[in-house]
Amino acid sequence: MRYFFRISYKGTKYRGWQRQLNVVSVQAIIEDNLSKLLKEKTICIGCGRTDAGVHSSQYYFHINTDKIWNEQHLFVVNKMLPSDVVVHDVFEAGADDHAQTSAKERTYNYFIHTKENPFLSELSSYYNIKPDLNKMAKAASIFSKYREFRAFCKSPDKHNHTRCRIFSLQIFTDSSETSFRIQITANRFLRGMIRILVHELIEVGMGIKSIEAFETMIKNEIPSKFLQLAPAQGLYLSKVKYPFIELDPSDEFCPLLKMNQWIEVKE
Numbered sequence: 533m534r535y536f537f538r539i540s541y542k543g544t545k546y547r548g549w550q551r552q553l554n555v556v557s558v559q560a561i562i563e564d565n566l567s568k569l570l571k572e573k574t575i576c577i578g579c580g581r582t583d584a585g586v587h588s589s590q591y592y593f594h595i596n597t598d599k600i601w602n603e604q605h606l607f608v609v610n611k612m613l614p615s616d617v618v619v620h621d622v623f624e625a626g627a628d629d630h631a632q633t634s635a636k637e638r639t640y641n642y643f644i645h646t647k648e649n650p651f652l653s654e655l656s657s658y659y660n661i662k663p664d665l666n667k668m669a670k671a672a673s674i675f676s677k678y679r680e681f682r683a684f685c686k687s688p689d690k691h692n693h694t695r696c697r698i699f700s701l702q703i704f705t706d707s708s709e710t711s712f713r714i715q716i717t718a719n720r721f722l723r724g725m726i727r728i729l730v731h732e733l734i735e736v737g738m739g740i741k742s743i744e745a746f747e748t749m750i751k752n753e754i755p756s757k758f759l760q761l762a763p764a765q766g767l768y769l770s771k772v773k774y775p776f777i778e779l780d781p782s783d784e785f786c787p788l789l790k791m792n793q794w795i796e797v798k799e
Contacts, residue, residue, distance in 0.1 A: 534596050536625045536777070537576075540589045540785040542616040544654045544765065547584040549591070558582075558617060562593070565612040570599045579631045579772045580638065583724075585764030587655070589786035590771050594631040621779070629776055637699060639717040639771035642730045642762065643788050647710040655788060656711070657766030663737025665703055665712060670799035671736045671746045672701045672714070675729065682753040684732075686724030686761070694753075696720050703733075704794040713794065717771075727761035734762070 539562075547555040551563065559576055566574040578593040601622055609619055628634075643656035652658070675698065682694040697719045705712040714730055732749065735741040768786060 533598065533600070534594055534625045534627055534629065535601050535622055536592055536594050536629065536631065537619055538621040538779070539591050539593070539617065539619050541587065541591065541618070542654070543582060543585050543587045545616065548586065549578050549580070549582045549588075559593075561614065561617060565609060566595065569605060569609055569612065570597055572597065572599070577631050579635050580721075580769070582769055583727075583764055583767075586767045586769070587765075588769040589789070591769055592631045592635075592772050592774075592777075594625060594629070618785075620785070626776065629774070634774055634776070635772050636775060637717055637719055637773045638721065638769065639715065639773075640721070640726050641768045641770045641786070641789070642714045642726060643711065643766045643768070644713065644730075644734075645711045652788075654765055657763045659734065661734070661738055663734060664739070665705055665737060665797040666799055667739075667743065668714075668733045668737040669703045669797045671733055671743050672703055673799055674743065674747050675750065676701045678750050680753055681722060681725060681750065683749050683755050684725045684728045685722035685755060686728065686759065688722070688755060691722060694722055696722065696725075703797040705797055707793050707795065711788075712797070713788070715770075724759070724761055726767060727764070728759055730762035730766070731760045 541558050546558050549558045551557050551560040559578060563574055563576050574595055576593040576595055579591060582588055606619060606622055644659055645652050645656045646659055646661055648658060679695050681696050682688045685694050688694050699717040701716045703712060703714055716726060732746060736743060736746050
């Protein structure tokens, strides 16, 4: 049997999704507890990797097992898992349905607050800035026109290719203009791509980099020797789309999406 799991997790305490030696990862925590519950070694195949400190309000993985999953299992596994990792749904999938390779698009949100708030320190990135969000939106519209993003990859030589199809890239602010978020949807993402993009867009918004220089960076396809990444805690994997899953993605597990009236910024 192949089962798909829909989960969410707060990534603050974890070294990302993927199991690694001598560190605590989300995958390791879930595999260890599912193995105890099902009384067999269980391997979780995730929809992708998230870096250390990155969160996910919607994440999918699948397992293969001879055991029959039931509703009681869902209750028990959530009692076993730490409070910052939650399984929301489990459903049977086809033998060829794959959590990673069957995904058609993914959506990430990056949250920034510009007014100090101790309750947001692990959920959003603090920047003491007042950027020009309209300039950022204009730069974002340029980014969406390209397909080659080698210059926005932390380690381009580790990828077979660095082409991505960007479906949308939007910037939103709240009514107080003390928080904003960058939302991007694409068929795939490169290592460090979103956090590099956020840093570059902020530089445009602060007037440190011109919109023309931003576009030149994309065109040159040469990663800077001094690439900077925005902090991890502001980044969320928010949505993964599959052709065989019709669940209406809900924002209920991402408090920052719920707490504000978000207004899209136009260029």
